[in-house]
Amino acid sequence: MCGIVAIHDPVTTHAELGHQMLDRVRHRGPDGYGSRTVGDTWLGHTRLAIVDLADGDQPLGSDDGHWVVANGEIYNHSDLREDAGYAFRTRSDSEAALAAARSGSDDDLAELRGMFAFVVAHADGTVLAARDPLGVKPLYWVRDGSMTAFASELGAFDPQTRPHVEEFPPGFRWSPESGLARFRDLRTDVAPVESRDDAIAAIRSSFVDSVRYRMMGDVPVGVFLSGGLDSSLVAAVMARYADPSRGPIHSFAAGTKDSTDLAAARRVADHLGLEHHERVFGPDEVVAVLPDVVGCMESYEPSLVRSGVPNYLLSELASTTVKVVLTGEGADELFAGYDHLRAIDHEQLAEELIRSVEGLHNLNLQRCDRVTMAHGLEARVPFLDRSLVYLAQRIPIEWKLPRERGQEKALLREAFAGWLPDDILWRPKEQFGDGSGMADVMQREAYRVAADRDWQAVRVAGLPAPRSREELAYQRMFADHLEGVHPRVLGRFATA
Structure with missing residues (x-):
């Protein structure tokens, strides 16, 4: 990297x-x-x-x-x-x-x-x-x-x-x-997988291969661990296939003192025998680091910033121990993990999923790259191996919808039954900004980062009207980072 x-x-x-x-x-x-x-x-x-x-x-x-x-x-x-x-x-x-x-x-x-x-x-x-x-x-x-x-x-x-x-x-x-x-398209029209059991077996095989490929390197490799399904599966495969001669797998988690992510990550790390590290942060640290996070991400989108702050602090911690980390980005886009996808017509959902994968380079992947590389740390994304991207398109959309226990990503959970404790394997999804405690922090601290009495009347030239006091603050930091850009083109880089 x-x-x-x-x-x-x-x-x-x-x-x-x-x-x-x-x-x-x-x-x-x-x-x-x-x-x-x-x-x-x-x-x-x-x-x-x-x-x-x-x-x-x-x-x-x-x-x-x-x-x-x-x-x-x-x-x-x-x-x-x-x-x-x-x-x-x-x-x-x-x-x-x-x-x-x-x-x-x-x-x-x-x-x-x-x-x-x-x-x-x-x-x-x-x-x-x-x-x-x-x-x-x-x-x-x-x-x-x-x-x-x-x-x-x-x-x-x-x-x-x-x-x-x-x-x-x-x-x-x-x-x-x-x-x-x-030179290569993400879309495929290969025939669908014939049975649910075949899909489960193919998911397990492809994902294991993808993680093992990404353990490549001549330096220590770790994992960002939120305690959610996706990062926990990455950690489980790493723990199973790690070379003992290279030492333990290091895991890293971040959140506020009482965040659910920290508690779940500890449980996963203990179960898998990982060498676990934590970064506990408070409101003052969040407010202090926000300009650096918005600047390095080159984006002001609130959900990205909320998840970017814990990842930025986490990267700072991890970079003192390893040079490479694996992360769980991409699973929700491949396997319909977001709640809002349940309301989309089945015929439209398949197209929506591939469009969301195609757009990741402006969203989660941009955040992932920037906050890690700000600290000289390489992040790898095994869920987004081309084999899994193509496989996911071959799985009938009905099999991706909630089934077992009403949970999303049931196929993925079934593929790794027995690899994690059952309460972790079937843990309900939380956005990283929520599970880490960042969302609560920013709801309380929004007045500190944008103190305008009438913030709805304030706009940053070249950018859309802010949807919240919080977003206005991020827009100002974003504009400061790109100082000198003409207002009419500033908005082009909101998520680019």
Whole structure:
């Protein structure tokens, strides 16, 4: 996991600008800093060392003069090496991205299994950029005259440039010659699973494989544990398949003193034999850290901020012990875990679920990436492996609706019967901001963060009317972070 910057310009070089931009995402990679001009492209990389600690520094080059800067992880890089027809020079998983881009084949890009955003350049002036199909890893870009610039975060760009910045679309690649083109779609029309028992078995097998892939690395790997179903299942699989020689699995939980999440997480950790860590926070800490959270997330959406604060504090804690954590993002979108989905017509629900998965890069995945990388910590999301995304679409929608005990995600719970205590396996869902105690804190503290007597009459230029006093406060923090952006375009980055 890293921060990347790339500036392509056939007319002039931009090394000074590149270094300025790279310095602004230095928090994403505290272990290394490298740059190189390759043909018409300046490449910059700030590294969080996870795989091939000795030889994985970037920009990373090939024997024939291609160079890459990459952010993310390619989990199947070992499998791809066997059939690549390419002489690998390192053990770095990022070299699999370099090999795929060098081949010029969209099929090779589509075979990359993981989370990634990368730019590859050659001395002959060619360049290619690509982002993973779910957009787990962020990438922004701007095209200004002869210059095309890329960066991992919006804040990397100069204030005068930000009004023109766009999000690079997930699942696409770009080159000056061919423009934007999709190399992998999230949607599938493969035949439905034939029986409920087959669906349960396939869910269990696919999820176990996905978690095991994401335990890859040459550094300690931990888990964010809320005590809810999704993160508890991640922890259960990790505990079952952990390599004892690498030490215990570390789990991390955050919340207010009496929050339900902390109590449930302790129970899961005790049951699984994890080395558990807690971050207990109070109202003063929440109010103090809010500007940092809104700024690093580059979003003011209240539900994201409420969940972002505990995760931000949790990341700060975890980064002192591990460099990688697995999280439970994505399960609700795949298996209809939200209460509001129950009211949607069955024929429309399948489309709503895939649309919600496609939109995660602007919501939960954005929050997950930013709050962890603010502390040089890599977050991995096993529920969003492509095998599970495709499998979920093959499961008839009726099987995803509440059945056993009236609980959502019954299929997922049934798939792991016996892996967790029954009260945890069937624990009712709470939003992370609720279970951690953040929602209660912000209801009490809203007057401190937005003290306006008539807050409903106050608006931040360029943004929608705030729906609450709390949202107004976050909008102000968001605008401060993006200082210099023209009001008419500020709203484009509300959830981008």
